[in-house]
Amino acid sequence: MTSREPQAPRLARLAALIADETRAACLLALLDGRAWTAGELARHAGVAPSTLSEHLGKLVAGGLLAEERQGRHRYVRLADTRTAQLVEDLVAQVSPGARPTPRSLREAGAHSAMARARTCYDHLAGRLGIALTDALTGRGLLRQDTGFALTDAGLGWFAAAGIPLERTGRRPLARACLDWTERRPHLAGVAGAALCRHALETGWCVRIGSERAVKVTAAGERAFLDLLGVEAGSLR
Amino acid sequence: MTSREPQAPRLARLAALIADETRAACLLALLDGRAWTAGELARHAGVAPSTLSEHLGKLVAGGLLAEERQGRHRYVRLADTRTAQLVEDLVAQVSPGARPTPRSLREAGAHSAMARARTCYDHLAGRLGIALTDALTGRGLLRQDTGFALTDAGLGWFAAAGIPLERTGRRPLARACLDWTERRPHLAGVAGAALCRHALETGWCVRIGSERAVKVTAAGERAFLDLLGVEAGSLR
DNA sequence: GGAATTCTTCGGCGCGGACCGAAACGTCCG
């Protein structure tokens, strides 16, 4: 059998897009679900703007990024949830079993804030994401023993909490996303995104700094306790 | 923010392992779930044995492949189900919306056999995988509307059919795997693997040739009809 | 209109890595 698999070149070309450290840094930064300008990404990655411009060209051409031009700015974001999920899966694969020792105090602070609570593209992750997922499961709202799906009671909980779940396209309502700090699954999919969006809109959580880390507010602490019995005090 | 994401180098290095066309061809071939020798892979990929030896060294060192030495042979296989799932996800991302036109009759035949029924590492895919998944869903044994999980009736069906489901480690019982020919989810996870294994052991399906394609036998046609009402005649 | 900002294009440099063939090493078999 000398016939080369027909999709080998495509697979290699896709992986090559991620196989560069600068482009990988961009994809990781964009996991916050927001749109960044080319200049921001260049500073973030520590390369010349001209270099980063070429990288963006490749990522957009490869379908990993979507771009939107506004005046002299070029905003890019991850193309879709599937792409974000793919990057998360890759990160989970390389997530170290042993936690790496941070080099500086600032890194240590940033790392622990990320481990506490952060967004994973469009849903909540970190210890907060795990705690909410565990609470949903413990109350019979989410079923993990036979797969990963909301129960009928779970559908009712979202409705009662005033969090609308839009059945759009083929995206699953609930889906497991492997957390790279906790190494445990947490809620993603339509329900995960809706919960995160609601938490940010109602002020249960606010973003810290310019990246993915978030923190729980006083209002959020009350809400998570009332609605799910989650003690989120340590995640403030 | 000039701090580079700490896991960017790791992500890039992982992707670089897949970013070579020869290594990609190896990973795709190994998606059949079996162990190949270095020589077989070299012939399959169309490169010199010495070249392929170096590739295998990198893939093993990178944790994507597991190796087993037997005499003068070096057998390699995908390291674990998570790695297989990752490769499948990457393939799904690049799966062409428009079917590519095969270049030769033999390729066309191989492609259509793969589209009919094949294994996806350790579970069934292609039109057969979709048909079984649809049947399970239609009979209330698998729930896809709120995620992707077996129902209690589904657990009973597996027990009644004599297909044991081993709850091992963290691997989910049911999980969706996106099919790259049908562009629809089909059953993976512990249940998908158990069903595939049972189908091959009882002779419901047999492998065609040396790769992933399988075909349904007469016994399999009866079984699928009796157990799930699936008309698998066109998949023989 | 002119200046500042943001991004892109281009030429050129240098490193990394994929490839091969030749030779060495180990294993199996007659």
Place this chain on the structure above:
DNA sequence: CGGACGTTTCGGTCCGCGCCGAAGAATTCC
């Protein structure tokens, strides 16, 4: 014990690509 086979190591070649700086295009601000 010698020959066939599968695999590995090594030296050498070559191409791809990531990087920069300088110059150019587009847009906004004053």
